[in-house]
Amino acid sequence: MEGEKHKTDLKVCIVKVKEEYHVDQARREAMEMAVKIGFDKSASHAIGTSVTELATNLVFYAVNGGTIFIRSVAKENRVGIEVVSEDFGPGIEDVKAAMQDGYSTGGGLGGGLPGINRLMDEFEIVSNMGMGTKIITRKWKK
Secondary structure, eight states: OTTOEEEESSSEEEEEEOSHHHHHHHHHHHHHHHHHHTOOHHHHHHHHHHHHHHHHHHHHHSSSOEEEEEEEEEETTEEEEEEEEEEOSSOOSOHHHHTSTTOOSSSSOSOHHHHHHHHSSEEEEEEETTTEEEEEEEEEOO
16 A cells, blocks of 8 residues: 555654655654654654655655655664655756755745755765656764
8 A cells, every 4th residue: 555654663664655645654754763763852853854855755756656764773873864765756857956945846945855955964866867866864863
């Protein structure tokens, strides 16, 4: 079933995103995991906002939706959360432009990807025309 949570524990949560109501499900799952990891309210909301934007992009731009992967991560005495958005949609033609505030191909405000980049500690995007887009973000607990 689309939007169904396929696997969840403190380590991994996978949410298929195709319809608008899946956006809220992905946001709730991310915020729940952030709280379990020990993020404060402000950081949890930043993570939730980032996931909302990633999932919304899947609904509106990826044609057939995509998948949000949420997992706890650890590195060098740090713990955090990793959120990956992946789709097999049309891709982003100009990634550099898409990362600029105000750039939009869909008539929006153009703050989504740059906003995610500011809210999260790490941000990486790989997009290939006709093959899809993968965005990897991480937030580390302070």
